[in-house]
Structure formats: structure tokens, C-alpha cells
Amino acid sequence: MTDTAALYQFAHGRTGDKGNRSNISVIAYDARDYDHLVEHVTEDAVRALFRERRPTAVTRYLVPSLQAMNFVLDGVLDGGVNDALNLDTHGKALSFRLLQLEIPVPPRLVSGTAASH
Template sequence: MNRGVEVELYRLAYARTGDKGNRLNIAVVCRAPAYYPVLAAELTAARVARLFAPRNPGKVVRYDLPKLSAFNFVLDDVLQGGVNASLGHDGHGKSLSYFLLTARIRVDPALLAAGDATTV
């Protein structure tokens, strides 16, 4: 187990969701490029699938965009039918980026300090 401190993903990244039918995508953008390797290791597709397990995702895929210091997660079947079928009031899943941002990530405090110095 690596040492370090545990922080919310929110401390390390921004996120935005988009929807198409019952499929959700969440773009995760590193606050600083220095965080990219940590998230590449910690925020795996399997980890995101576990976080969304109560919604029974059919499939979770992570696409890596190192030049943008970003990841794109695509989650199938987590929108309870999507905007035209869900009875919930966020059928688009617009708020779910902020659920993912509550994920706990273990990070080296030195990296955190370096990242803070280069955060836009």
C-alpha cells in the first residue's frame, strides 16, 4: 500500500458529464498535469465501475487523453433509462460528475504541493 494522504478526487481534478440515451460520459480533467499519473493508476475503469455499482453499469470504459491531462469515462446503463425514460429529475445525469469527484484518492503530499503550485 502506498503511503501518502487520502484526498477527494475533487482536490485533484475537474469533471463534466454528458449523456446520450442511457449512456453517460464523465470527462475528468486534472487540475495540474502532475496529477495525471496518479489518476491513471488509481482511477481505473474498474474503480469507477465499483463506485457506480448501485446503478449496475453494464460496462465502464476509460479513454486516456495524456495531451489534455484528461480521462474520459463512458458508463453504460447508469442513467435509469436516460432523459426520456427515467422517472428521476436528473435523467441527463448532469450532477453525476460531482459524485465521481467524491472518490477518495491516495496521493503523495509532495506531489500535492507540486501540483498546487502549477494549478491553473
């Protein structure tokens, strides 16, 4: 059995919007964990996490120089700021939802070679 933990223990995030599109960045706290995050925080995982919002497309962009990745989710903001009737028309809370994603604990932390955040 693999030990898992919420993504927020290994990364932080930011959210932006443009129309009905949400843009969510995930940035590793520790550069040593970046490759592990890339392996486990995939387009499929994000699509499944946001399935109730019915994204029409999920695209991931990698930014290794910043130990970051950016997800663009189309069709998830109920039409955008001017059309949405929900309380979070800009989708700012979506990064918090993504940071709840359960992923395997990075191997360097399972072996006890470093303290977790």
C-alpha cells in the same frame, strides 16, 4: 497508512449523456498529477463507485494531451431522458459523484514540495 483525498482536489469534471449512457470527463488541474490520476482512477474504481446504478459497462479513454480521461458508463441513466423517473435524467450530477472518489494524495504533495488546491 496512505493519506487520501477526494479527487476534486486534483481534477475537475464534466458530464454528458446519450440515451442510457453517461460520459464523464476528469481533467487534472496540474499536469504533474495526470499519471497519478491514471493510476488510481481506474475502470474498476469507477465501476465500484457507481455499483448502485448497475453499469453494464465502464470504459476509460485516456487523453494525455489534455491531462484528461473520459469514462463511458453504459446503462446508468435509468433508460435515458425520455424513460427515467429520477430528478437528474441527464446524469449531470454524476461527475460530482465521481469527484468524491477518495484516492491517495499525489506523492509530490505528500512530500510537501507543493501546495495543494
